Amino acid sequence: GYRPAAAQRLATARLHRPRARRLGTDLVLRAAVQGMLDQAWSPEQIGHALRERFPDVAVRQLCHESIYQAIYDRDSVLSRHRCGSLRTGRRRRRPRPRGDARTPRSLRDMTSIHQRPAGIADRAEAGHWEGDLITGALNRSAIGTLVERTTRYTVLVHLPDTHTAFATRDAVIAAMDQLPRHLRRSLTWDQGKEMAHHVQITAAIGAEVYFCDPRSPWQRGTNENTNGLLRQYFPKGANLRVHSAEDLAAVQAELNNRPRKVLGWTSPAAALSALQSPHQEAAVATFA
Structure with missing residues (x-):
């Protein structure tokens, strides 16, 4: 029974x-x-x-x-x-530590994140980016990272020789200049010295640059999360100068074509493409 x-x-x-x-x-x-x-x-x-x-x-x-x-x-x-x-390469899962080890700095003529329009925070409008550098051994090499807040689309910025303020300025301008004008609305960064020429960046791309409070990486959490994913490809302590622009393009494409839970399991590339009108699609395709 x-x-x-x-x-x-x-x-x-x-x-x-x-x-x-x-x-x-x-x-x-x-x-x-x-x-x-x-x-x-x-x-x-x-x-x-x-x-x-x-x-x-x-x-x-x-x-x-x-x-x-x-x-x-x-x-x-x-x-x-x-x-x-696995993205971390670890054999055990563990929480990612928080914090930013860089020394707080104050940049001249900077606009604080607290002056940023409140509408940017709700991600209702595309074209607002968060940026940062991921650095290699002894901070001697770096790769720039730009992440669009609404679609989570990532652009990797090649810095083959140095990441001085001059080099970062020119590379960020070149990367963002490829974007359609309506996708260049703002950029949020931390107070690293690499952004000393932020006024020139604003003038070149037509978008205001806002700066987080010192040691407050959560104020650009989308970018911080992406940087964590990128460490799978660019480990801490490595020489990042060995990676060519083509290498960065391949990693960028792989990251942007993964389905993301936060996007309803579509990919950042698909989400960005959905925002384009037919005559703008070609411009996006150049770096997708």
């Missing part, structure tokens, strides 16, 4: 049975997961993509925790370097 207690034990066991084991027997599922890991997708992005790819095949749908378990499993059938497929 029916034994409720025994049935409950079996149901509980089935519930906790590692779904990651399906990767060992389902070659189609394994290939799909490995392919997305190789493109540096996160387990959460992969889980969502599997539900879209196999909507009627429940056994090929994995939650992100199951994918994490498969990656960390000592006997995993995934790539030998599977931990490197």
Whole structure:
């Protein structure tokens, strides 16, 4: 006869049975997961993509925790370097520390973030960017990062020789000059000395530059999050000068074509393209 207690034990066991084991027997599922890991997708992005790819095949749908378990499993059938497929490259997940180690500085003629129009904060209007530098060993090399607040679209700024205020000014102007005028509304940065020529940047791109409070990276949180993702490609302590403009373009394209949960699982590239009118599409395509 029916034994409720025994049935409950079996149901509980089935519930906790590692779904990651399906990767060992389902070659189609394994290939799909490995392919997305190789493109540096996160387990959460992969889980969502599997539900879209196999909507009627429940056994090929994995939650992100199951994918994490498969990656960390000592006997995993995934790539030998599977931990490197995670964005942090770590073998254990841990919270990212907060804070900004750079010394606070005050730039001349700067406009504070507290003077920035309140409408920028709600992301209702595209064209408002956050920027920063990610630096290499001993701060001797750097890459500029620009992130559009609404679409999360990222532009990487090549600084092959130096990241002085002059070099940063010229590189930021060149990068933003490729954008349609209506996508150059404002830029928010921290008070790093690389932005000493911000007045000239404003004049060149036609957009106001706003500055965060010292040691307040959360005031440009979209950019901070993106910089964390970029460390997968450009580790701390590395020489960033070895990366060519073509290398940066490849990383930029990979990052912008990943589906993002915050965008309803569309990609930044698709979100940006959706904002363009037909005659502006070509301009965006040049750096997409």
